[in-house]
Amino acid sequence: MALLIAFSDALPILGSGTIMIPWAVICAFQGNLNLAIALMVLFVIISIVRQLLEPKVVSGQIGIHPIFTLAAMYTGYKVIGIMGMLIRPNLNYNS
Numbered sequence: 001m002a003l004l005i006a007f008s009d010a011l012p013i014l015g016s017g018t019i020m021i022p023w024a025v026i027c028a029f030q031g032n033l034n035l036a037i038a039l040m041v042l043f044v045i046i047s048i049v050r051q052l053l054e055p056k057v058v059s060g061q062i063g064i065h066p067i068f069t070l071a072a073m074y075t076g077y078k079v080i081g082i083m084g085m086l087i088r089p090n091l092n093y094n095s
Contacts, residue, residue: 004019016043021040
């Protein structure tokens, strides 16, 4: 199950919630409330950590400030869509 969650999390549209939320709902309906609550808490923690760390990681790769990375990702999403978040402009003008 972890591989499926990791694969869906790597895809920009899906994310880990695509697997974890239905899994938690199914567990809740089956009466396993402890697992359902644990899955939802884990999903919230994953979401918060990703929102806080992703701009820093991406900005470290590109070499610009995290706020500019967030602005570029948002602008790319609004202008081009999902691919706009993934494609970055060529910042190396010497090549």
